[in-house]
Amino acid sequence: MKSSSLNKLTPYFFIAPAGLVLALGLLYPISYMMYASFLDWNPSQLIGEADWVGLKNYSTLWQDYAFRESLWVTLKFAFSVVLIEMILGLSLALLLDRNMRGMSALRTIFILPMMIAPIVVGLMWRYMYHPSIGVFNRTLNSFGFESIPWLSDSTWALISIIIADIWQWTPFIFILCLAALQSLPRSTLEAARMDGANAWQQAFYIKIPLMMPVLIVTLLLRLIDAFKVLEVILVMTNGGPGLSTEIIALRISRTASEFRELGVAAAMSNYLLILLLLLTLSMFLYNRFIEQHRAKSFNAIGKTSP
Amino acid sequence: MSMILKIAKTTLVVLGALGLATGAFNAAHAGPYDAYKGTRLVVNFPAHPHYNAVMKVLPEFTKETGIEVEVDQLQYMKMREKQTLELTKRKGDYDLLAYVVFSKADYVYADQLENLARYFMNPRLSNPAYDAPDLIEGYVANIGIAGGHKGYLPGPTGSMFGLPFGSETSILGYRKDIFEKHNLSVPKTYDELLELACKIPQLEPGMGGLASRAASGHHASHAFLLHLSPLGGRIFDDAWNPIVNNAAGVQAAEALKTIVDCGAEGSRAFGFAEAGASFLQGRSAMFLDSTVFAGQVNDPSKSKVVGKIGWAPHPMGVRKGSQTGGFGIAIPKNAQNKEAAFLLMQWLTSKKADKLIALQGGNPSRYSTHGDAEVNAKFPHMKTFGEALKNADPDWRPIIPVWGKINADLGTTLSKILTEGADIQSSLDGVAERAKQIMQDAGYYTWN
Numbered sequence: 011m012k013s014s015s016l017n018k019l020t021p022y023f024f025i026a027p028a029g030l031v032l033a034l035g036l037l038y039p040i041s042y043m044m045y046a047s048f049l050d051w052n053p054s055q056l057i058g059e060a061d062w063v064g065l066k067n068y069s070t071l072w073q074d075y076a077f078r079e080s081l082w083v084t085l086k087f088a089f090s091v092v093l094i095e096m097i098l099g100l101s102l103a104l105l106l107d108r109n110m111r112g113m114s115a116l117r118t119i120f121i122l123p124m125m126i127a128p129i130v131v132g133l134m135w136r137y138m139y140h141p142s143i144g145v146f147n148r149t150l151n152s153f154g155f156e157s158i159p160w161l162s163d164s165t166w167a168l169i170s171i172i173i174a175d176i177w178q179w180t181p182f183i184f185i186l187c188l189a190a191l192q193s194l195p196r197s198t199l200e201a202a203r204m205d206g207a208n209a210w211q212q213a214f215y216i217k218i219p220l221m222m223p224v225l226i227v228t229l230l231l232r233l234i235d236a237f238k239v240l241e242v243i244l245v246m247t248n249g250g251p252g253l254s255t256e257i258i259a260l261r262i263s264r265t266a267s268e269f270r271e272l273g274v275a276a277a278m279s280n281y282l283l284i285l286l287l288l289l290t291l292s293m294f295l296y297n298r299f300i301e302q303h304r305a306k307s308f309n310a311i312g313k314t315s316p
Numbered sequence: 317m318s319m320i321l322k323i324a325k326t327t328l329v330v331l332g333a334l335g336l337a338t339g340a341f342n343a344a345h346a347g348p349y350d351a352y353k354g355t356r357l358v359v360n361f362p363a364h365p366h367y368n369a370v371m372k373v374l375p376e377f378t379k380e381t382g383i384e385v386e387v388d389q390l391q392y393m394k395m396r397e398k399q400t401l402e403l404t405k406r407k408g409d410y411d412l413l414a415y416v417v418f419s420k421a422d423y424v425y426a427d428q429l430e431n432l433a434r435y436f437m438n439p440r441l442s443n444p445a446y447d448a449p450d451l452i453e454g455y456v457a458n459i460g461i462a463g464g465h466k467g468y469l470p471g472p473t474g475s476m477f478g479l480p481f482g483s484e485t486s487i488l489g490y491r492k493d494i495f496e497k498h499n500l501s502v503p504k505t506y507d508e509l510l511e512l513a514c515k516i517p518q519l520e521p522g523m524g525g526l527a528s529r530a531a532s533g534h535h536a537s538h539a540f541l542l543h544l545s546p547l548g549g550r551i552f553d554d555a556w557n558p559i560v561n562n563a564a565g566v567q568a569a570e571a572l573k574t575i576v577d578c579g580a581e582g583s584r585a586f587g588f589a590e591a592g593a594s595f596l597q598g599r600s601a602m603f604l605d606s607t608v609f610a611g612q613v614n615d616p617s618k619s620k621v622v623g624k625i626g627w628a629p630h631p632m633g634v635r636k637g638s639q640t641g642g643f644g645i646a647i648p649k650n651a652q653n654k655e656a657a658f659l660l661m662q663w664l665t666s667k668k669a670d671k672l673i674a675l676q677g678g679n680p681s682r683y684s685t686h687g688d689a690e691v692n693a694k695f696p697h698m699k700t701f702g703e704a705l706k707n708a709d710p711d712w713r714p715i716i717p718v719w720g721k722i723n724a725d726l727g728t729t730l731s732k733i734l735t736e737g738a739d740i741q742s743s744l745d746g747v748a749e750r751a752k753q754i755m756q757d758a759g760y761y762t763w764n
Binding site: 159253 | 396397401403404422425428531532533580581582584585717718721723724725728729731732735736
């Protein structure tokens with residue numbers, strides 16, 4: 011072999027270990043799941059003994075009202091928590107992006123909820139929502155209000171898990187937004203200030219547009235996470251009452267362990283995977299479109315200026 | 317010198333031969349456990365009050381037999397997953413395992429448990445004093461036997477795959493002080509039970525009638541099934557047609573709704589633990605659920621009603637029928653020390669060990685233990701439990717592989733009835749319809 015072609019191959023040698031890890035660690039499990047989703051497989055069988063059923067698992071899922079309902083619950087849950095968390099997290103970041111005394115201590119306190127193990131968060135909220143000894147109902151009662159059936163009414167149960175998730179994950183958005191804010195070019199902000207922009211104008215016309223790439227990534231990360239949340243809901247309501255809080259991750263876990271239908275569970279996971287891929291892809295495309303748009307207008311400015 | 321050596325050698329040989337002969341003689345008259353002395357068994361038990369009691373008695377087994385036992389205790393909901401993996405291995409790590417009753421359907425069907433016939437037939441292993449008829453019939457039928465009637469019950473074609481161990485039935489607990497105060501009599505029928513359940517909150521404001529599970533899923537379904545059998549209902553008829561939506565089914569759902577509506581605050585979201593806590597904290601006057609709960613009522617660290625609880629059999633509807641459930645023990649097909657494992661399971665369920673375990677707070681598997689004077693002196697409720705067990709119904713819920721799915725659907729539907737006021741008849745019709753489809757897919761109507 012000539013040394014020039016060896017030279018050309020060198021980079022691939024260097025990438026090879028990473029590629030191998032990727033193939034073993036990522037592609038293998040995913041293809042295993044893909045394969046399993048075409049099988050009628052219960053956990054007492056070895057995968058080789060399971061029957062091939064083609065697309066049956068995928069098609070029967072759409073006739074399963076429990077799956078459709080749990081998909082709807084997941085969408086409601088994911089979009090409401092992410093929307094509220096984005097608004098709260100961003101506002102908090104805009105408010106707290108200044109030099110105050112004790113700021114770093116305050117920031118640490120703000121991100122505490124994120125550091126607590128999900129099971130503990132679930133238990134904590136379950137006790138706070140407890141109908142008779144929970145802090146919420148006791149407070150309501152002491153002010154003379156009626157108790158709220160936090161976890162035992164289907165509408166309230168969904169609201170309750172949304173509140174708990176917002177409490178836990180707003181800090182994540184807050185901290186990313188704050189980091190983005192602090193890395194914004196000071197000169198732009200100064201220029202805006204000198205031009206007489208007030209705080210609202212600075213936020214809406216300068217800060218938020220400049221933060222957009224970070225906001226989009228944050229949104230995406232949270233959305234993906236919200237679609238997969240499991241432990242907190244498992245502990246708080248276990249999907250109930252009825253199916254009102256049975257998000258898809260919980261349905262998958264029950265299908266695999268309670269109903270012992272590994273093939274169906276794999277098909278459900280694949281639907282979730284496809285959904286998340288579509289979301290990611292659309293975000294990515296949107297981001298690229300914005301960047302190109304911006305680059306174009308920037309070029310246009312460059313061309314017209316002397 | 318060489319002469320002396322020769323003599324010494326011969327003596328040694330003779331002595332050695334003698335020694336061997338004595339050894340052989342001993343073997344011929346050895347105790348049943350001698351051949352397994354020093355064997356180390358690995359067993360899988362759940363973290364459960366009964367098995368905690370077993371842990372205290374196990375050293376006695378090792379002392380008596382020389383067989384060592386290593387216990388892997390797992391949370392009981394996690395146990396099934398781990399066991400499923402273990403059982404599909406070629407060489408398993410567990411020599412004996414405790415299984416939740418509905419695992420019987422899966423493990424036996426997948427041919428993963430040893431048929432116990434060949435052990436009970438083996439004169440070297442089977443103890444003639446075992447007294448199998450003393451084992452509680454409902455438990456044996458529900459947990460131990462498969463292959464007979466309906467596939468999961470005893471019958472001419474059935475055989476035994478496990479022994480009941482840590483099994484439980486349903487029992488009614490009530491507050492003696494409250495009943496005496498208002499001159500109430502302990503309910504013997506469902507009519508009396510339901511009437512009392514709603515009368516108590518009026519007599520004792522702030523107190524719920526009967527603490528019942530109701531949380532979505534398994535809990536709601538379990539509570540419903542508790543009432544279904546005594547009220548004369550079943551999930552399926554003998555041809556596997558769902559009949560959960562017949563009059564008895566509707567009546568059972570109505571009973572559950574009445575109980576939950578007249579229950580303590582928040583009772584719509586109660587699981588087993590919450591329902592139990594409500595009774596132990598004195599916020600409910602009655603409790604109808606598993607006997608495993610009885611161990612806690614007189615523990616002052618958990619209970620505010622020490623000494624105030626009386627026990628009575630599960631009230632009857634059109635028939636007497638308390639639940640059967642809990643755990644059994646079995647030998648995996650892929651176990652390494654099957655014979656020693658059989659000796660352990662036989663010992664654990666023997667009269668002697670059953671009593672020892674009961675004295676430590678476990679759930680006995682034998683009628684004789686329930687009637688034992690020493691056990692009753694320590695736990696006076698045992699006699700009532702023994703009486704109640706004569707009506708234990710092994711067929712109060714079907715033990716078939718697709719039950720998990722039907723059970724989950726039943727549980728969420730009942731939760732909708734309890735929390736959203738869904739119509740009972742049409743909701744149960746929906747369950748029956750979906751169950752029919754699940755059964756169809758699983759091949760239960762192949763012969764129709």
